[in-house]
Amino acid sequence: MTLSEMENYFESIGEKKFRASQVFNWMYNNLVTEIDQMVNIPKSLKAKLEEQTTLNTLKLSDVQHSSSTGTTKYLFKTHDNHSIETVFIPDLKRNTLCVSTQIGCPLDCKFCATGLMGYTRNLSVGEIVDQYILTAAEVGKETITNIVYMGMGEPLINFDNTLQSVSIFTNELNKRISRNRVTVSTSGIPHKIIELADSPYRVKLALSLHSVFEDIRSKIMPINVKYSLAENIEAIRYYSRATKTRITFEYTMLSGINDRTEDVKALTKLCRSLPSKLNVIPFNSIAHMSPEGISRELKPTPKSRIDEFVAELRDNNITVMVRDTQGDDIAAACGQLAIRELKIPARNMRE
Numbered sequence: 291m292t293l294s295e296m297e298n299y300f301e302s303i304g305e306k307k308f309r310a311s312q313v314f315n316w317m318y319n320n321l322v323t324e325i326d327q328m329v330n331i332p333k334s335l336k337a338k339l340e341e342q343t344t345l346n347t348l349k350l351s352d353v354q355h356s357s358s359t360g361t362t363k364y365l366f367k368t369h370d371n372h373s374i375e376t377v378f379i380p381d382l383k384r385n386t387l388c389v390s391t392q393i394g395c396p397l398d399c400k401f402c403a404t405g406l407m408g409y410t411r412n413l414s415v416g417e418i419v420d421q422y423i424l425t426a427a428e429v430g431k432e433t434i435t436n437i438v439y440m441g442m443g444e445p446l447i448n449f450d451n452t453l454q455s456v457s458i459f460t461n462e463l464n465k466r467i468s469r470n471r472v473t474v475s476t477s478g479i480p481h482k483i484i485e486l487a488d489s490p491y492r493v494k495l496a497l498s499l500h501s502v503f504e505d506i507r508s509k510i511m512p513i514n515v516k517y518s519l520a521e522n523i524e525a526i527r528y529y530s531r532a533t534k535t536r537i538t539f540e541y542t543m544l545s546g547i548n549d550r551t552e553d554v555k556a557l558t559k560l561c562r563s564l565p566s567k568l569n570v571i572p573f574n575s576i577a578h579m580s581p582e583g584i585s586r587e588l589k590p591t592p593k594s595r596i597d598e599f600v601a602e603l604r605d606n607n608i609t610v611m612v613r614d615t616q617g618d619d620i621a622a623a624c625g626q627l628a629i630r631e632l633k634i635p636a637r638n639m640r641e
């Protein structure tokens with residue numbers, strides 16, 4: 291619940307409105323996990339709350355820590371026994387929390403473990419915010435400086451819940467996370483990008499690009515058939531103008547598919563045409579899922595080619611960041627821990 295929803299709730303049960311900010315504070319700022327820990331709440335109200343409400347919607351079920359990078363991956367169980375994951379990525383300048391917005395994802399991108407999992411449902415606002423509350427309780431509440439919506443699922447399909455969680459993070463916490471430290475990553479839903487631009491939550495936007503060519507993009511990202519790259523580019527131009535922010539293009543390097551000389555040329559042209567930067571991501575293999583069709587053929591671009599590709603783009607004055615393979619040793623790529631948890635039947639395993 292947002293603070294105002296909580297106020298309505300307390301009024302509806304005949305309680306004073308100020309109880310809402312007390313409880314809100316306990317939950318979101320003091321990160322308590324038991325109603326009993328809320329020491330300034332009267333016993334009778336605590337009993338009512340115990341009866342009528344649930345404090346946390348997720349349960350921590352596994353933690354994996356990469357000692358080489360400090361990245362920690364949290365696996366949570368939802369009330370209906372599904373698994374979702376949240377990744378904490380500490381860095382010199384910032385400590386980023388990567389949150390999930392759906393159980394699985396309906397968009398079926400061919401390189402993505404979450405896509406291969408299929409789709410179960412949207413996460414509720416509580417389940418999105420709980421990823422923050424429960425990891426902040428683990429790593430220290432002052433520690434998380436940035437939030438990226440780059441975990442499992444497509445945030446712009448779960449639009450309202452994503453926005454409401456952004457609202458809580460950026461407006462309602464004591465130690466607010468400023469909206470230029472929140473990034474929503476999307477595979478590209480143009481009308482939702484426009485709606486986000488026109489909302490009060492003008493967060494940073496990342497578009498999963500992966501190819502500048504419509505036909506290739508459609509092969510690896512089926513959603514491109516419905517919402518073409520051209521429409522998405524128009525939408526992000528609008529977004530960039532309306533929010534005065536730079537768009538990040540995410541670009542997962544797939545050997546022979548998007549790492550050719552013509553890709554460098556087309557990328558250069560696109561990046562020069564609007565305020566943007568390119569985030570090059572080494573492809574994390576999904577072979578453990580024994581994928582079929584085109585997914586089976588996808589191979590990571592060798593590191594030497596990534597280096598050349600990036601150098602060629604930088605020579606063209608394009609701003610390029612190369613994402614570390616953070617947490618490789620703990621399978622911290624999109625959807626991988628939750629997948630392991632699914633216990634893929636042996637017959638689907640590759641020899």
Ligand code: SAH
Pocket residue numbers: 401402403439440441442443444445475476477497498540541542571572573574575576623624
């Ligand atoms: N659904 C949103 C956000 C979640 S995916 C989106 O697609 O943007 C976050 C990022 O991880 C996306 O850029 C996605 O393309 C990338 N990604 C997914 N699977 C990957 C893999 N196996 N290796 C590298 N990057 C991957």
Ligand code: SF4
Pocket residue numbers: 395396397398399402403404405406441442443444477498624
């Ligand atoms: Fe969904 Fe993003 Fe994975 Fe595509 S890359 S299947 S949109 S989570």
